Amino acid sequence: MVAGDRPGGVRTRGRHVSATLLGQGAPVTRLLVTNAVLLTCDPDRPPAFRGWFTVGDDGRITGVHEGDPGPEVTAERVLDVAGALVGPGFVSSHSHLFTSASRGMAADQSLYGWIEGMTRYTEAADAEDVYWFTRHGAQDFLRNGITTAFDFTDPDLAFERQSAGVASFVAALPDTAYQHAQLRASLDAGLRSVHSVMLGQGAVPQADALAQLDDVVGMAAAFGDDPRFLRMAVSGAVQWAPSPAAADLELAAMRRHGLLNQPHLLETPHEVELQRSKFGWYRDAGVLGPDVVFGHFIQTDEAIIATSAEAGCGVSWQPMSNGRLASGVTSIPEIRAAGMRVGIGLDDQSCTDVSDPFSNMRTGIALLRATYRDPAAMPVGDMLTLATRGSAEVLGVDDRVGSLRVGRFADFLVVDPRDPDTGPVWDPVATYVLACSLRNLHQVWSGGVQVADGARLVDPQAGEVVSQTHERMARLAAAVG
Structure with missing residues (x-):
């Protein structure tokens, strides 16, 4: 007792x-x-x-x-x-804080239908809007006991869906100020952040994409002494890229600035063979290694898991959002048995809907035990470790x-x-x-x-964050129609 x-x-x-x-x-x-x-x-x-x-x-x-x-x-x-x-404090190894103002949308859609619904209004946002949306998400995390998050910033790139399982972003350079606003927001809220940015896609020359990344890294350097700013990362985008050149670009970016790379990969149950072929882009480019953490990693096979484990890659698992979007159940027992490090994320606040780390743990336990018909598929003590120290380890910040x-x-x-x-x-x-x-x-x-x-948040600006978020999202909704 x-x-x-x-x-x-x-x-x-x-x-x-x-x-x-x-x-x-x-x-x-x-x-x-x-x-x-x-x-x-x-x-x-x-x-x-x-x-x-x-x-x-x-x-x-x-x-x-x-x-x-x-x-x-x-x-x-x-x-x-x-x-x-x-x-x-819980560590979310995979989060999209800017989506905090878009909960409950596309309630009966899978991944790409949900993205279309969720981004309908945020695509019209400017840097000031996305600052308040991100801060709203960050303070929601803190209120719920999540003190550190890997944050995939909104790249402000147009999304296009070709089919249920294939989508892309329009070739462009993400706006530096727009991405930087999201880092400022998470730190202003008091959340510790691994700040992740997406690189230019498609026809953008590698030199231009890397130069834009230099600008982002340079801006973030102003927070170098802030203990809440843990490190920077690349939001791997091969899942939505048109050619293997995207993997080459990510490798160049990682080496240029010593960045972690977390790609969304093998997420949806649609067009699985196409998704698996894109894993080969990373393998062939030489990207795989300890600084690669695969987000979701659901539609795997034995060879993919073995190759990733041998290279030292990690995995971020999002139980609640994977269930909400009907993406599937990640093969966590096999992944752990192969020796891969595993962390747990809350994912988008608009597809987890309630940023509740306790529910996320219980959902993960229930999904695995039901799928494998075995309580040993996820012991309770292991689940707590994955949601805290395990997530920190997979992000390379467990020293802090x-x-x-x-x-x-x-x-x-x-x-x-x-x-x-x-x-x-x-x-x-x-x-x-x-x-x-x-x-x-x-x-x-x-x-x-x-x-x-x-x-109740201690931050005296917490109420202002809520007011700004509601007012700005209402304005965007009225403008979009």
């Missing part, structure tokens, strides 16, 4: 949380979190234990310990969570996020299974994954700073 009584303190959603200021003079640490059941996602520790941790002035964890701190441990602030579960370990940022969640009550806690990890939900998420912290109290 969960250890910890309920000491006196500040009343928060029916639960006592003590947040006491201690000490005179120079504090030892910025924050001490105590009386917690810790789910650290640290492979060198038990899955759950009663303990405490400290956070330094740089927002990073300075110590994680079992039991209770002694009287010699002081801090600027003490957060007594009264026996609640404390886990790392994804677990409660010394040196990582103090991005953590306070989840109380007693409010509302889920019953006795026999297994903290199982309760966290299977029985808890957003209603049990009481606090979200990033870098040792609270960013959400229940469903």
Whole structure:
């Protein structure tokens, strides 16, 4: 059962949380979190234990310990969570934040029909519009316990569908300011970001596409000291490209700036052989390697998985959106058995609809166990790891996020299974994954700073973000018709 009584303190959603200021003079640490059941996602520790941790002035964890701190441990602030579960902030390894204003659209469509419906209005957006839409998505993530995201920015390129399974983007150079607005938005919201951009497609000369990428990278350099800006990436687009030259371009971009590449690939159940032939473009161009993370990767075969595993590629799995769009079930057991790293994403907020990492975990477990008729297809503890540390590892940022370990940022969640009550806690990890939900998420912290109290964001501009998003989307809808 969960250890910890309920000491006196500040009343928060029916639960006592003590947040006491201690000490005179120079504090030892910025924050001490105590009386917690810790789910650290640290492979060198038990899955759950009663303990405490400290956070330094740089927002990073300075110590994680079992039991209770002694009287010699002081801090600027003490957060007594009264026996609640404390886990790392979720890491979404695959997200499209700008879609936050387009939920519930194309409700009965598969991927490309949904894209047509979802982008109908955002195609008319300008850089200022997409800034507010992205910030709306970022603060929605934070409110729901997602503290880090790989963000596929809107390239502002026209989408064309040729069939149920084939689509392309009109050859053009994505606008630098338009893409940059989305990076500013996620950071302004307080979300940690892996910022991903799409390159020029089709007839655009490679030199022009790389020069435009240089502009994007140069603009992003202004955020180089911001701890929320984790790294840049390429949004691999071979799935929508007309020729193998797209793979050559992505390889050149990766080498030019040391970028991660996450391509959407093998996603829909339509025209599977065509999709698999495009995997060959990446293989033949020499793109495959540890800096490649395949998004979705559903319509695979044994040879594709083996080739990808041998090269060291990773996979980002999106259970809820794959189900909503009828894309299929990713072969996660085979992929993991082959040795590929796996992370979990919330995907578009307009096809996951509710950016709920708890539901995403449960959906993934249910899909795999039902498909394989085997509970071992996805153990509960493994699912929590994939949604946190696993996602950080696949993105190459696990030295900073994804677990409660010394040196990582103090991005953590306070989840109380007693409010509302889920019953006795026999297994903290199982309760966290299977029985808890957003209603049990009481606090979200990033870098040792609270960013959400229940469903309320601490950001004083949160209301303005909502107003701007609704007003701008209404204007676009009226203009498009």
